[in-house]
Amino acid sequence: MGALNVATTWVGTTALGPGRRSVVWVQGCPFHCAGCMSPDWIPDVPARSVEPAELAAELLADPAVDGLTFSGGEPTHQAAGLAEVIRAARRTRDTTLVCFTGYRLERLRHRPPAPGVAELLDEVDVLIDGLYVAAQDDGRGLRGSGNQRVHHLSGRLADCGYDFEGRSRSTEIVVDGHEALLIGVPPPALLTVFDTAVEQVRQSHIGGDHER
Template sequence: MDIRISRLHFPVTSLGPGKRIGIWFQGCSIRCPGCISADTWANTGGETTVQMVMEQLVNWLPHAEGVTISGGEPFEQPDALSALLSALRSRWRGDILVYSGHAFEALTDTLAGMDGLIDALITDPFEIQTPHTRPLRGSDNQRLHLLTEAGQARFGVYERGLVESDKSLDVMFDEDGSVWFAGIPNRNDFQRLRDLLIDQGHEVRISADKARIR
């Protein structure tokens, strides 16, 4: 099964409980203003197969407590998403959290074919003008859906306001020297970091810059 993936990373600790595998899909037509992952919008790039993705994950799975799937928009590759979820379930028993910018009501038919494969689902588009006061969500319009008993047990605690420990980001380094952040930043955090680095003489490009040239 073909699939387009932006990147894989382990461990991620800011997008759900415990040490998690982060999987970012490539391609998104929703394109929320202010998206932290604007580099994943393009519908080209990252072409691979579910089998090859699983081959990269196999060494991480024994050490992972969960998997978080984001993007990009995973539900714009529904068949590939279903195949990946099924492959994960066939060899591993941790929890799975999926992010989508679509409304839950628009996904019900697709989710019916994924029954039991997703433990928790966060839906609805990121709205940069909407307050951000709840964990795991970038804006308060986004909803957390607990789809399994495991989802309720692992993610029910996130139906609360933000606390200090929620305000964290993971930092990832690529072999080409690129630096990536995973997590839910506070408003304007990245702009402040960018301004600080530029003031110190560094050349800085963010994911939104890559999105504009595609």
């Protein structure tokens, strides 16, 4: 199994699905949705290369984690590797899986864009599909905009009490030095504030470097 190309990860959050979850954001997306909250992860360029088994172990480092969320970037373009990640995780612990994709489920099933898509779909409990459309962002739910659909592929999370489509959004912001990571699906206004703050921090850092 080949290595994954991962933009970043986070271990232990409550902002991207039910329970306590670890998140993989893959690098590379063929879409260019206006207002995408992760534009740095759209280019299909080498980022962090990691083997599926190693990544699964990392994601389960927090013993309270009971779910994984795959986002990006476009997870289905690395479907074979991600299917191996969730299978490896499930060999260690009972783990649910939420996966985002810019494709529609019908396209994934009938014309998969990469090897391993059917394998990955076999593992997914909840698939959130479709492109982000800013004009249809109603500020609610785990899906970014109202056109995106929530598919309970396994039914396992259908009755868990988590309202994927209508819940109030929650986000976590992690700051590490000069980098900041926003975890979750933010209300539109928060994303604007976040981007502005990150840019200000970057500029102050550049200014500081010049002064030295």
